[in-house]
Amino acid sequence: MGKREEKIASIIQHTTRLLVHEGVGGLSMRRVADLAEIRLSNLQYYFKDREALLKATVAHYFEQCKTDVLQSLPSSDTKEIKLESLLRETLQKGLVLGDTNEQCAMFREIWALSTRNTSIAALVKEYYQHYCQWLVQLMASYTPQPQLIVSLLMPYVEGYSVMGQALPLTKEEVIDLLVKTVLVVIDQ
Amino acid sequence: MGKREEKIASIIQHTTRLLVHEGVGGLSMRRVADLAEIRLSNLQYYFKDREALLKATVAHYFEQCKTDVLQSLPSSDTKEIKLESLLRETLQKGLVLGDTNEQCAMFREIWALSTRNTSIAALVKEYYQHYCQWLVQLMASYTPQPQLIVSLLMPYVEGYSVMGQALPLTKEEVIDLLVKTVLVVIDQ
DNA sequence: ACCTGAACACCGTTCAAGT
DNA sequence: ACCTGAACACCGTTCAAGT
Numbered sequence: 001m002g003k004r005e006e007k008i009a010s011i012i013q014h015t016t017r018l019l020v021h022e023g024v025g026g027l028s029m030r031r032v033a034d035l036a037e038i039r040l041s042n043l044q045y046y047f048k049d050r051e052a053l054l055k056a057t058v059a060h061y062f063e064q065c066k067t068d069v070l071q072s073l074p075s076s077d078t079k080e081i082k083l084e085s086l087l088r089e090t091l092q093k094g095l096v097l098g099d100t101n102e103q104c105a106m107f108r109e110i111w112a113l114s115t116r117n118t119s120i121a122a123l124v125k126e127y128y129q130h131y132c133q134w135l136v137q138l139m140a141s142y143t144p145q146p147q148l149i150v151s152l153l154m155p156y157v158e159g160y161s162v163m164g165q166a167l168p169l170t171k172e173e174v175i176d177l178l179v180k181t182v183l184v185v186i187d188q
Numbered sequence: 189m190g191k192r193e194e195k196i197a198s199i200i201q202h203t204t205r206l207l208v209h210e211g212v213g214g215l216s217m218r219r220v221a222d223l224a225e226i227r228l229s230n231l232q233y234y235f236k237d238r239e240a241l242l243k244a245t246v247a248h249y250f251e252q253c254k255t256d257v258l259q260s261l262p263s264s265d266t267k268e269i270k271l272e273s274l275l276r277e278t279l280q281k282g283l284v285l286g287d288t289n290e291q292c293a294m295f296r297e298i299w300a301l302s303t304r305n306t307s308i309a310a311l312v313k314e315y316y317q318h319y320c321q322w323l324v325q326l327m328a329s330y331t332p333q334p335q336l337i338v339s340l341l342m343p344y345v346e347g348y349s350v351m352g353q354a355l356p357l358t359k360e361e362v363i364d365l366l367v368k369t370v371l372v373v374i375d376q
Numbered sequence: 377a378c379c380t381g382a383a384c385a386c387c388g389t390t391c392a393a394g395t
Numbered sequence: 396a397c398c399t400g401a402a403c404a405c406c407g408t409t410c411a412a413g414t
């Protein structure tokens with residue numbers, strides 16, 4: 001990694017940290033510059049304005065998520081696992097409440113940013129489309145219409161991160177309900 | 189409404205407008221003061237800081253949502269409607285993509301704020317809990333376990349607002365899937 | 377109780393000037 | 396190509412001073 005790449009990596013790393021721990025409101029060009037130990041005007045040489053810095057940071061964050069997800073997905077010898085176990089494990093990992101989770105905090109910031117920034121909105125859409133494709137592949141050996149299962153579970157998991165704490169069911173009850181639901185829908 | 193109440197209403201109204209149309213980043217005490225045609229220091233007399241203004245605005249927004257929802261919910265002579273029609277209508281209204289919808293824009297801002305503000309997080313949780321209760325009541329005449337249906341649909345609708353545009357199904361296909369799923373789960 | 381302006385440290389952006 | 400500091404308009408908060 002050359003000097004230039006190292007510097008950019010450091011900038012984006014500190015921007016991500018600020019976004020996660022302080023939110024968009026706590027992110028300023030000057031704080032990033034201080035953390036990265038460069039001058040404000042030098043930071044602006046690499047990212048011409050706040051928007052450019054945010055866009056690059058979000059893009060990099062989704063890249064990270066992508067490698068994380070692809071690593072954590074069960075490997076291709078999955079067919080030996082029962083569908084029910086696969087669903088249970090995936091939901092156990094995926095159903096997370098946003099109050100305690102750093103990734104949820106980042107996603108909430110990104111969702112808010114995407115409302116007013118078409119570049120970031122495009123990154124969000126692209127990421128979710130890829131995510132759907134990976135899950136469709138994963139489910140393909142269990143049902144002729146894996147898109148149905150994915151279309152059922154993906155929005156649910158995202159919505160759960162935002163309001164799951166207000167549901168009348170515990171997480172375990174939710175998982176039971178979802179697993180049962182998916183199995184029943186597949187059998188139809 | 190007395191002078192004081194009118195002033196506060198005007199302040200909160202302009203704050204809400206700024207939040208929806210410009211996001212948290214576009215909201216400043218000075219802009220609100222200008223829009224409400226008062227001095228910055230006068231605004232600070234009514235809301236001691238930005239956080240207090242945000243909290244009051246979010247509380248007021250949820251109150252609005254509450255009355256909107258309670259009005260739009262089918263009235264108590266609902267039992268004459270078929271469950272399938274009720275689900276279809278509710279989902280047709282509820283499944284909205286965040287890119288085009290002002291309410292979704294506001295909720296995204298609120299979700300992000302709630303990560304770092306426990307008062308706002310409490311308002312969010314309280315609102316969703318009420319929402320769940322209204323829906324449970326609505327579903328109670330169709331199934332002995334209305335919480336299951338609500339726990340299935342509520343997170344889904346919220347998640348759909350955030351990533352529905354990346355799903356491999358159209359909105360109509362999603363509604364068909366959900367309606368079918370709910371009916372099947374009820375029959376179990 | 378209600379309203380004001382000045383002062384402070386902080387912010388993003390622009391720009392002319394350096395190496 | 397890379398880096399700098401100064402200047403600008405804007406920001407939230409504090410506070411002493413008014414009615």
